[in-house]
Amino acid sequence: MEGILPFLKPAGLTSHDCVFKLRKILKTKKIGHTGTLDPDVTGVLPICIGKATKVAEYITEAGKAYEGEVTIGFSTTTEDASGDLVEKKFVNRTIQREEIQKVLDSLTGEIEQTPPMFSAVKVGGVRLYEYARKGIEVERPTRKVKIYSIQLLDDRTEFTGETIQFRFRVSCSKGTYIRTLAVMIGECLGYPAHMSNLTRIQSASYMLADCLTFAEVEKIMEAGAIATVLKPLETALSHLPKLLINDKVAEKVKNGALLQIPEHLKTTNGPIIAETKDGLAIAIYAKHPNKPDLLKPVKVLRNEIE
Numbered sequence: 001m002e003g004i005l006p007f008l009k010p011a012g013l014t015s016h017d018c019v020f021k022l023r024k025i026l027k028t029k030k031i032g033h034t035g036t037l038d039p040d041v042t043g044v045l046p047i048c049i050g051k052a053t054k055v056a057e058y059i060t061e062a063g064k065a066y067e068g069e070v071t072i073g074f075s076t077t078t079e080d081a082s083g084d085l086v087e088k089k090f091v092n093r094t095i096q097r098e099e100i101q102k103v104l105d106s107l108t109g110e111i112e113q114t115p116p117m118f119s120a121v122k123v124g125g126v127r128l129y130e131y132a133r134k135g136i137e138v139e140r141p142t143r144k145v146k147i148y149s150i151q152l153l154d155d156r157t158e159f160t161g162e163t164i165q166f167r168f169r170v171s172c173s174k175g176t177y178i179r180t181l182a183v184m185i186g187e188c189l190g191y192p193a194h195m196s197n198l199t200r201i202q203s204a205s206y207m208l209a210d211c212l213t214f215a216e217v218e219k220i221m222e223a224g225a226i227a228t229v230l231k232p233l234e235t236a237l238s239h240l241p242k243l244l245i246n247d248k249v250a251e252k253v254k255n256g257a258l259l260q261i262p263e264h265l266k267t268t269n270g271p272i273i274a275e276t277k278d279g280l281a282i283a284i285y286a287k288h289p290n291k292p293d294l295l296k297p298v299k300v301l302r303n304e305i306e
Helices: 015-026 050-061 097-106 128-133 178-189 214-222 233-237 247-253
Strands: 003-009 031-033 042-049 064-072 074-076 085-088 109-113 143-152 164-172 193-203 242-244 272-275 281-287 294-300
Touching: 003 015, 003 050, 003 233, 015 031, 015 042, 015 214, 031 050, 042 050, 042 233, 050 233, 064 178, 097 143, 097 178, 109 178, 164 178, 164 193, 178 193, 233 281, 247 272, 247 281
Parallel strands: 042 193, 074 193, 242 272
Antiparallel strands: 003 042, 031 042, 064 164, 064 193, 074 085, 109 143, 143 164, 272 281, 281 294
């Protein structure tokens, strides 16, 4: 069994819980997820199986897209709906659509975020949520993330009420906390806020419409047709530059050979996929640290041409 299962994560389970349950359904041990989703968050959770576990990190590194809801008027300890109340300030004015749009525009591009205390980021070798559960507040490093786009999914021209809710769609880089983005939206509007709902609608090339539930995976397994729904590991690498190699070179690549950097890839700094004319990814390469004209293998994906 090999490939990537686009899985629809339900609310109430951690990403690890999902892997544990799928391991039993699929009857395989070599399985892993690609980027943690909080228990309350639903949506796309690509699951790597067999050899595809070798490319999990490249799915994690790729961009994500979410649809969420922000509630303006009070904040929580976790920055989402599951946390305890921190601050309440009822909205005492009408907020115009143009003001919200201006805030969303200001948060597009490269921004700085401070990870929430209830997060898996490590400080001093300890995850932040472990400090938070003990009531310990620690200094957290800010990080730069990229917001490629934010779209307001609400057609109202005016927003009124003691609390205000509106939905949005965001496309962003790895490491973005949408919970924190919701808080930042509230701060820009002058009120405490939190993320009241969130669904990941895309991870790398995997879309919400592609995803299967636990029940659907079980049914497909019982029918012996799981291979028909697993995506090739190459789909995890579709966003990366490619180096086309012939079968003779492929034999050398699977044994870890160095390769000359072709002209069209000399300005590329990230990973490069060595693939055959049939689109089969053989290995992942990167620029050699000491030999500027050469590529060295980072990871061999296939030891045999299949």
